[in-house]
Amino acid sequence: MQVKVEKLEEIGIPKEQIWMKEPMKKHTTFRIGGLAECFIKIKTIEQLKKILCYATKNQIPITIIGNGSNVLVLDGGIEGITLQIQIEGIEVQYQDNKAQVVVGAGVKLGMLAQKMLQQEIAGLEELSDIPGTLGGAVRMNAGAHGKEMKDIVTYVNGVDYQGNEKRFLLEQLEFGYRTSIFKKEKYIITEIGLQLVRGQKEGIKQKMEEYAKYRKEKQPIEYPSAGSTFKRGTDFITAKLIDEAGLKGYCVGDAEVSTKHSGFVINKGNATAKDVLQLVNKIQRQIKQKFSKEIELEIEIIGKN
Numbered sequence: 001m002q003v004k005v006e007k008l009e010e011i012g013i014p015k016e017q018i019w020m021k022e023p024m025k026k027h028t029t030f031r032i033g034g035l036a037e038c039f040i041k042i043k044t045i046e047q048l049k050k051i052l053c054y055a056t057k058n059q060i061p062i063t064i065i066g067n068g069s070n071v072l073v074l075d076g077g078i079e080g081i082t083l084q085i086q087i088e089g090i091e092v093q094y095q096d097n098k099a100q101v102v103v104g105a106g107v108k109l110g111m112l113a114q115k116m117l118q119q120e121i122a123g124l125e126e127l128s129d130i131p132g133t134l135g136g137a138v139r140m141n142a143g144a145h146g147k148e149m150k151d152i153v154t155y156v157n158g159v160d161y162q163g164n165e166k167r168f169l170l171e172q173l174e175f176g177y178r179t180s181i182f183k184k185e186k187y188i189i190t191e192i193g194l195q196l197v198r199g200q201k202e203g204i205k206q207k208m209e210e211y212a213k214y215r216k217e218k219q220p221i222e223y224p225s226a227g228s229t230f231k232r233g234t235d236f237i238t239a240k241l242i243d244e245a246g247l248k249g250y251c252v253g254d255a256e257v258s259t260k261h262s263g264f265v266i267n268k269g270n271a272t273a274k275d276v277l278q279l280v281n282k283i284q285r286q287i288k289q290k291f292s293k294e295i296e297l298e299i300e301i302i303g304k305n
Contacts, residue, residue: 003038003060003081011050017041024073024303027065027084029131031224032273033073034303036063036082042106043086045190049163052188055081056161063302064188066136067108070226074273074303085135087190090115094198100154101194105135109142113208122199123152125207129215131227135189139182140298141175145211150175152194158187165190178231178298220258223266226299229280230263238287238295239263245286252279273303 005018018040024033042048055062061080065071068084086106093100099121103112113128126145130137138156141149153175156168166187174181182189215221230238242248242262249259251268253275258264265276280297287295 007054008038008040008051011054013040013047013051017043017047022082024068024077024082028068028071028073028226029224030068030072030226030271030276031267032271032276034075034077034273036078038081039084040081041084041086043088045087045159045165048083048085048087048159048188048190051081051083052159052161052163062161065302066106066133066139067131069130069132070136070140070142070298071300071302072226072273072276074301074305076304078303083188085133085188085190087135092119092121097198099196099198101196103134103192103194105133105138105189105191107134108132109134109137116196117201117204117208120199120201120204121196122204123194123196125204126211128208129212134192138173138189138192139180140178141180142178145214148175152196153192154195155193156182156189157191158182158189160188161186218261220260220264220266223258223268225258225264225266228263228298229265230283231296231298233293233295236291236293241287241291241293241295242283245283245290247283247286250279250282252276252282255279257283273301274305277301 008018009015020038022036022039024036025031063078063082065084087104088106089104091102109127109130109132113124116124126147130142130144138149154170159165232238239262247257248262250257254268254271255275256266256268258266265279284295287293
């Protein structure tokens with residue numbers, strides 16, 4: 001069934017939150033991707049439930065994104081409805097030296113880290129430079145500098161595709177290396193509870209600046225990318241193998257293995273998803289051939305060819 005703007009307005013989705021045939025390159029950090037048939041920014045849980053009910057009733061496929069920082073959208077675009085979760089809000093409750101922070105899934109990690117800095121709350125410094133939303137970071141158990149989301153999350157609220165709400169406590173989240181229960185079960189993350197601690201502003205700020213400097217020096221942040229392209233191996237560092245295979249700087253079209261960090265595939269200007277996939281396949285084949293190692297993608301691929 002074709003998605004119609006007037007039908008979405010009828011169920012309470014404001015017209016200014018709806019885009020038809022929207023280029024996904026505008027909504028991903030890779031700056032790559034075909035058209036989304038219908039792209040909607042979701043601001044509240046109520047809006048999310050209404051859309052899910054409408055989509056289920058009319059058998060319309062749903063795709064969820066956050067900040068689009070860990071995805072490659074294929075050149076054929078996305079059928080049905082693409083929802084960008086922008087549910088926001090930050091609440092802090094103090095208990096002795098601890099800070100319980102409740103955050104909307106659409107809040108960006110960097111923005112949250114800055115807010116916590118102003119309130120002298122520590123615990124997010126290592127993750128402060130990850131360019132994603134809290135919802136996306138929880139879904140993939142994002143991590144940096146030895147800390148992962150699992151180290152600070154206490155609970156996650158989600159909504160299933162029938163609109164039912166559920167709270168997942170830490171022990172139910174099945175956190176692992178770049179994975180969680182939300183990679184297996186169809187729940188859309190709406191709110192996250194975090195356990196942080198009181199700190200001192202200068203110390204927090206110093207740490208955040210150190211991690212930002214490290215990222216700027218070591219990662220190709222001057223180019224569009226989806227972050228680290230490959231997962232690390234159980235007994236090897238993927239970027240090191242790519243280096244040793246002589247693939248640093250290797251290009252397919254405008255997709256390139258970064259000369260700054262081989263774990264990143266970057267978009268040098270006009271790369272297509274096809275370019276990226278051809279480059280990724282080349283890397284995987286070479287690593288398998290030279291080192292007998294299988295390397296897995298960290299980024300998620302969505303859409304159609």
